[in-house]
Amino acid sequence: HNWFKDFPGSITVCDSQGIILEMNEAAIEVFRSDGGEKLIGSNVFDCHPERASRILAEMMENQRTNVYTIEKKGKKKLIYQSPWYQNGKYAGFIELALVIPEEMPHFIRD
Numbered sequence: 001h002n003w004f005k006d007f008p009g010s011i012t013v014c015d016s017q018g019i020i021l022e023m024n025e026a027a028i029e030v031f032r033s034d035g036g037e038k039l040i041g042s043n044v045f046d047c048h049p050e051r052a053s054r055i056l057a058e059m060m061e062n063q064r065t066n067v068y069t070i071e072k073k074g075k076k077k078l079i080y081q082s083p084w085y086q087n088g089k090y091a092g093f094i095e096l097a098l099v100i101p102e103e104m105p106h107f108i109r110d
Contacts, residue, residue, distance in 0.1 A: 010097040016060065016090055018044040030097065056081075056093075063090050075099050 004011060010027040014020050020040050028036045034047060045053045059066045059081060066081040080096045 009099075010095075012044075012095045013084070013092065014044050014094075015092040018056070018060070018092075020044055021092070027097075059083075060093060069100070076102060 004022070004024050007024055008026060010030045011022075011024040012020060012027045012031075013022040020042055023031070023037065023040055031039055031047075035042070039047065044056065048056060055066065058064075060083075063083040065083070066079075068079050070077050070079060076099070078098045078100050080098075081093055082096075084091050084094050
Protein backbone atom coordinates (compact mmCIF):
# COMPACT_ATOMS: atom_id res chain seq x y z
CA HIS A 1 0.00 0.00 0.00
CA ASN A 2 2.82 2.44 -0.75
CA TRP A 3 0.50 4.75 -2.71
CA PHE A 4 -1.82 4.86 0.31
CA LYS A 5 0.86 5.96 2.78
CA ASP A 6 2.03 9.05 0.90
CA PHE A 7 -1.21 9.98 -0.89
CA PRO A 8 -1.70 13.75 -0.32
CA GLY A 9 -5.32 13.38 0.82
CA SER A 10 -6.28 12.07 4.23
CA ILE A 11 -7.41 8.41 4.18
CA THR A 12 -8.89 6.62 7.20
CA VAL A 13 -10.20 3.04 6.99
CA CYS A 14 -12.60 1.60 9.59
CA ASP A 15 -14.12 -1.84 9.99
CA SER A 16 -17.85 -2.56 10.20
CA GLN A 17 -17.87 -1.80 13.95
CA GLY A 18 -16.07 1.55 13.54
CA ILE A 19 -12.61 0.38 14.63
CA ILE A 20 -9.92 2.39 12.83
CA LEU A 21 -7.80 -0.10 10.87
CA GLU A 22 -5.52 2.17 8.88
CA MET A 23 -4.58 5.81 8.46
CA ASN A 24 -2.21 7.25 5.91
CA GLU A 25 0.39 9.90 6.80
CA ALA A 26 -1.96 12.77 5.87
CA ALA A 27 -4.71 11.42 8.17
CA ILE A 28 -2.21 10.90 10.99
CA GLU A 29 -1.14 14.53 10.62
CA VAL A 30 -4.72 15.86 10.43
CA PHE A 31 -5.64 14.00 13.62
CA ARG A 32 -2.31 14.49 15.41
CA SER A 33 -3.89 16.56 18.21
CA ASP A 34 -6.39 13.73 18.77
CA GLY A 35 -3.69 11.07 19.01
CA GLY A 36 -2.55 10.67 15.40
CA GLU A 37 -1.31 7.14 14.75
CA LYS A 38 -2.45 6.06 18.23
CA LEU A 39 -6.04 6.31 16.94
CA ILE A 40 -5.46 3.09 14.98
CA GLY A 41 -7.32 0.39 16.90
CA SER A 42 -9.70 2.85 18.57
CA ASN A 43 -13.36 3.30 17.73
CA VAL A 44 -14.28 6.16 15.41
CA PHE A 45 -17.45 6.73 17.44
CA ASP A 46 -15.29 7.77 20.41
CA CYS A 47 -13.75 10.53 18.26
CA HIS A 48 -16.98 12.22 17.17
CA PRO A 49 -19.67 14.28 18.90
CA GLU A 50 -23.16 12.79 19.24
CA ARG A 51 -24.61 14.31 16.05
CA ALA A 52 -21.72 13.08 13.88
CA SER A 53 -21.85 9.65 15.55
CA ARG A 54 -25.55 9.35 14.66
CA ILE A 55 -24.78 10.17 11.02
CA LEU A 56 -21.94 7.64 10.95
CA ALA A 57 -24.08 4.93 12.56
CA GLU A 58 -26.87 5.47 10.00
CA MET A 59 -24.36 5.53 7.16
CA MET A 60 -22.83 2.25 8.34
CA GLU A 61 -26.18 0.57 9.03
CA ASN A 62 -27.47 1.43 5.55
CA GLN A 63 -24.09 1.05 3.84
CA ARG A 64 -24.44 4.41 2.13
CA THR A 65 -22.01 7.05 0.97
CA ASN A 66 -21.86 10.43 2.71
CA VAL A 67 -20.28 13.35 0.82
CA TYR A 68 -19.93 16.96 1.91
CA THR A 69 -17.51 19.88 2.05
CA ILE A 70 -16.08 21.67 5.08
CA GLU A 71 -13.78 24.59 5.75
CA LYS A 72 -11.20 24.11 8.48
CA LYS A 73 -8.20 26.30 9.27
CA GLY A 74 -8.84 28.30 6.10
CA LYS A 75 -8.81 25.23 3.82
CA LYS A 76 -11.84 23.94 1.98
CA LYS A 77 -12.08 20.15 1.95
CA LEU A 78 -14.17 17.52 0.24
CA ILE A 79 -15.09 14.72 2.66
CA TYR A 80 -16.06 11.45 1.00
CA GLN A 81 -17.14 8.62 3.31
CA SER A 82 -18.01 5.38 1.58
CA PRO A 83 -18.58 1.73 2.45
CA TRP A 84 -15.96 -0.80 1.40
CA TYR A 85 -16.47 -4.48 0.78
CA GLN A 86 -14.34 -7.59 1.02
CA ASN A 87 -15.40 -10.57 -1.09
CA GLY A 88 -18.79 -8.90 -1.55
CA LYS A 89 -19.42 -8.51 2.19
CA TYR A 90 -19.67 -5.12 3.92
CA ALA A 91 -16.37 -4.55 5.73
CA GLY A 92 -16.63 -0.95 6.99
CA PHE A 93 -16.07 2.49 5.56
CA ILE A 94 -13.32 4.68 4.20
CA GLU A 95 -13.09 8.41 4.74
CA LEU A 96 -11.20 10.37 2.11
CA ALA A 97 -10.56 14.08 2.76
CA LEU A 98 -9.12 16.22 -0.03
CA VAL A 99 -8.18 19.89 0.09
CA ILE A 100 -9.96 21.63 -2.78
CA PRO A 101 -9.44 25.15 -4.12
CA GLU A 102 -12.04 27.85 -3.50
CA GLU A 103 -12.57 28.14 -7.24
CA MET A 104 -12.47 24.92 -9.18
CA PRO A 105 -13.23 24.26 -12.83
CA HIS A 106 -16.33 22.21 -13.50
CA PHE A 107 -16.69 20.38 -16.82
CA ILE A 108 -19.78 18.80 -18.30
CA ARG A 109 -18.80 15.90 -20.50
CA ASP A 110 -21.19 14.05 -22.76
